[in-house]
Amino acid sequence: MDxxxxxxxxVGTGFHGYATQPNVRTVQGELDAALERVIGPVETFVAGRxxxxxxASGQVVSFSTDAAVDSDRLQRSLNxxxxxxxxxTALGRVAEGFHxxxxxxxxxxxxxxxxxxxxxxFLAATSWHFSTPLDVAAMNAGxxxxxxxxxxxxxxxxxxxxxxxxxxxxxxxxxxxxxKELEVAASSFxxxxxxxxxxxxxxxxxxxxxxGDVGRILAARDRKKGSGAAPAHGLTLVEVSY
Numbered sequence: 001m002d003x004x005x006x007x008x009x010x011v012g013t014g015f016h017g018y019a020t021q022p023n024v025r026t027v028q029g030e031l032d033a034a035l036e037r038v039i040g041p042v043e044t045f046v047a048g049r050x051x052x053x054x055x056a057s058g059q060v061v062s063f064s065t066d067a068a069v070d071s072d073r074l075q076r077s078l079n080x081x082x083x084x085x086x087x088x089t090a091l092g093r094v095a096e097g098f099h100x101x102x103x104x105x106x107x108x109x110x111x112x113x114x115x116x117x118x119x120x121x122f123l124a125a126t127s128w129h130f131s132t133p134l135d136v137a138a139m140n141a142g143x144x145x146x147x148x149x150x151x152x153x154x155x156x157x158x159x160x161x162x163x164x165x166x167x168x169x170x171x172x173x174x175x176x177x178x179x180k181e182l183e184v185a186a187s188s189f190x191x192x193x194x195x196x197x198x199x200x201x202x203x204x205x206x207x208x209x210x211x212g213d214v215g216r217i218l219a220a221r222d223r224k225k226g227s228g229a230a231p232a233h234g235l236t237l238v239e240v241s242y
Contacts, residue, residue, distance in 0.1 A: 001064045003098050004071070006031075006044075006078075007090035008059040013125050013233065014085060017052045018059075027086060031061065034081040038074055039067040047100045047240040048107050051192070053232035055126055058108075058239040062100035069093070098242075106169070106241040108185040111198045111234050116178040127179070128198075128234035134180055134205035136173045142204040143171045145215035146197065153221040155197055156190035157229075164190050164221075173201065180205075198230035 008031070016024040020032065028044065035042055047060040075091040082088070097103075112127035114120055119129040146152075149167040156164045170185035182201065184194055200217065203209040209227075217225045 001066050002069065003062060003064045003094050003096055004069060005090075005092060005094045005098060005100070006061040006063075006088055008061055008086065009057045009089055010055060010059070010086040011125060012050060012053045012055045015052065017054070018046055018048075018050045018056075030082055030086060031078070034078050035063070035074075037081070038077050039065055039069055045100045047104050048189075048237050050235075050237055051232055054235045054237070055233075056237040059237055060100045060104070060240045062094070062098055100240075103242050104188075104240050106185055106187050106239075107189065107237065108170070108183065108239040108241070109189070109194050110236050110238050111182040111184075111194060111230065112236070113180040113182075113198075113202070113234060114178055115175075115180045125233060126236065128231050130202065132206045134202065135207070136175045136180060136205065138207075138211050139173045139180075139201040139205040141211035142209070142214035143173065143197070143201060144211075145218055146171050150218055151221050152190060152193055152218070154217050154223060154226045155193055155200065156223070157192040157196075158223060159191055162190070166190060166193065171197065192229045194235060195229035195232065196226055198234070199227040202230065203227045 010027050015027050018027045020026050020028045042063040042065050044061050044063045071092050075088050078088045114123050114127045114129045115134050117131050146168050151165050153164040166186050168186045172183050174181050
C-alpha cells in the first residue's frame with residue numbers, strides 16, 4: 001500500500017470547517033468525494049482541522065491506497081473538480097509511515113486585520129475589518145508573555161480530557177500600511193487558541209487592556225478572563241512543518 005501527500009489550499013468561506021460532518025459542506029467532504037471518483041474510497045488524514053470559515057494556504061493531507069495512482073493526473077483531476085474554492089498545490093507519493101497529522105512537528109498560522117475606517121470588499125473574505133486604530137507595539141509587548149510553554153486554558157475553548165498546555169514558539173504582530181498581521185507558530189494549538197490570542201491582542205491594541213494584563217490573564221487559566229475569540233475569517237493556516 002502506497003502513501004500520498006496532498007498539499008492543499010482553500011478559502012473557508014462557505015464550508016462548515018475542514019472535517020466531514022453530516023448534511024453540511026466541508027473541505028474534507030469535497031476532497032474525499034473527489035478522490036473517490038478517481039481512485040475509489042480512501043481514508044484521508046489532515047494536519048490541522050480548521051474551523052468553519054478558517055482558510056488554508058499550506059494545509060497537508062495524507063492517504064494510503066492499493067490503487068495505481070498517477071500523481072500528476074490525480075492532481076489535475078482534483079483541481080478540475082474542486083476549483084475555485086479548493087486547490088491541490090502539490091501531490092505525490094511519500095515514505096511509508098508518513099501521516100499528515102502525527103508526523104507534523106509544527107503549524108504556523110497568520111491572522112489578518114484590515115485596520116482602517118473603510119472596509120475593502122476584495123479583502124473581506126480573508127481579513128477582519130476593524131476600524132478602531134490599533135497600537136502594534138503594545139500588542140507585541142503583551143504577547144511576550146505568551147512565548148514558551150504555558151497552560152493556555154484562558155485562551156482555549158475547553159475540551160474534556162484534553163490538555164491546554166502548549167509551547168508557543170512564535171507570536172509576532174507586524175503592520176504593512178493598513179494591514180496588521182499576527183504570525184503564530186507552535187507544535188500544535190488547542191481549539192480557538194489563535195483567535196483568542198488575536199482578540200486579547202486587539203483589546204490591548206485599542207487600549208482596553210494594558211500589555212501587562214496578558215500575563216495575568218494567561219496565569220488565571222480561566223476562559224472567562226480572556227477576550228473571547230476573533231472572527232474566523234481572518235485566520236489562515238499557512239504552513240505545516242515535518
